[in-house]
Amino acid sequence: MDAPPGTVIRRHGLGTRIWHWINAVAIFVLLGSGLGISNAHPRLYWGVYGANFDAAWMELPRFPAWITIPSSYNLALSRRWHLIFALVLGFGLLAYMVWSLVDRHFARDLRLRRRELTPRHLWADVRAHLDFRFHDPARPRDYNVFQKLSYIGVLFVALPLAILTGIALSPGMNAAWPWVLDLLGGRQSARSVHFLCATAIAAFTVVHLVLVILAGAGNELRSMLTGRWRVPPDGRVDAAADPLVAGEPR
């Protein structure tokens, strides 16, 4: 377990790395095409029905061309992008979950320990983040508690709920699995929750990318490509030593 600073360890398993990149593409396409679909009717409702004469709880802005897929408004093509990558997201997540249960990735790396959830530990971890220390020097391979919580949140809440609410939007699936609609309180509620899940996933992605950069983009990227990750000194990131930033040979 102990790995002194500067040594290179294996950080991410093959299953995690494959799924990460497949999923990254899927999330990218789904967010872009989803915003394109939103532009067709940028109003959100609660309940079973909802159209122009009904009260919307949220009026969304018109999302600009540079952020939508395709860039010119085209509901048919946005839907085609969205609905094929929905399958990539759904079946990819399913395969990753099965793999991670079997090879104990979840049990080993994401399980929360009681001591991590004490206010004292949480506060210490907030301070460590503010100090750009993202790793416990004694256990550099372990995720910190906020990292675990956000991965748990996105893997077990936001992504599954986005998929389930997406299924609820399909009139065909409403006939096949009517319980999904009952669970979510109606199609327009499901559509609102679908949008909120997408917002949470987008926010996660932004924070994730910022932290990858702060933690040393080269080292982090390499660990997600080859699995190999260099342990930072004292858990503190030395960006100057980052292969990408410092131009050090990888």
Added chain:
Amino acid sequence: MIRRRQLLGGGIAGGAGLLLGGCDRAVQSALPRKILFAGETMQMGLQRALMDRDALAPEYRPEQRSPIFRANGTRDPGTPEYAALRDGRFANWRLTVGGLVARPLSLSLTDLGQLPQRAQITRHDCVEGWSAIGKWQGPRLGDVLRAAGLRDAARYVVFTCADRYGGAPYYESIDLVDAFHPQTILAWALNDRFLPVANGAPCRLRVERQLGYKHAKYLMRIDAVASLDGIGKGQGGYWEDNVDYDWYAGI
């Protein structure tokens, strides 16, 4: 160093922009477009595998109906022929049932009302994202097709409408699974009144497990066909032919 980080951040944003542009370019070439459009076949295959042939769309209680049922698409066909039918309260309207059938039919509104009726309070989901709930009544399409006697070669049912898009009548099509589904009806009443013109008077299709654009309004003809080739541009409907909408609109 900070500058490099900013460069990196800028690089990610710029890369995303390039990727988005790449998506646009990709669908202009044949193979990526073919892959993208295969999603429809996958979704249809999956849904058909997961649902019983006769699995019902959810039905609602009367008090769950939308206070105002939104009309969309054509609100009035506006042709002289349609205006004449409307002015005659559709007494001269006839629904022609033909194509690959043993006994072609010509049905008046009274004929439709005398067939066994089905009434259902269902949700209408527009491809744009909104939903409205209303009560529909009419004979089952399956009963009409049985009365006409489908020939063995028939695989699809094509609906031709009184409203015109781009100079040609709006048309849509469904396969026999949806045509003989118990909730697929030729609706002549919405919320216990004759269909308003905006909602497709005198008669529209309800195909409850698919999105709104499949529910052809202002019905004039129903034809059983063996293939969708040669009808319109061959994709099975006005929107499918002209703006790449999915023919299978179950999602």
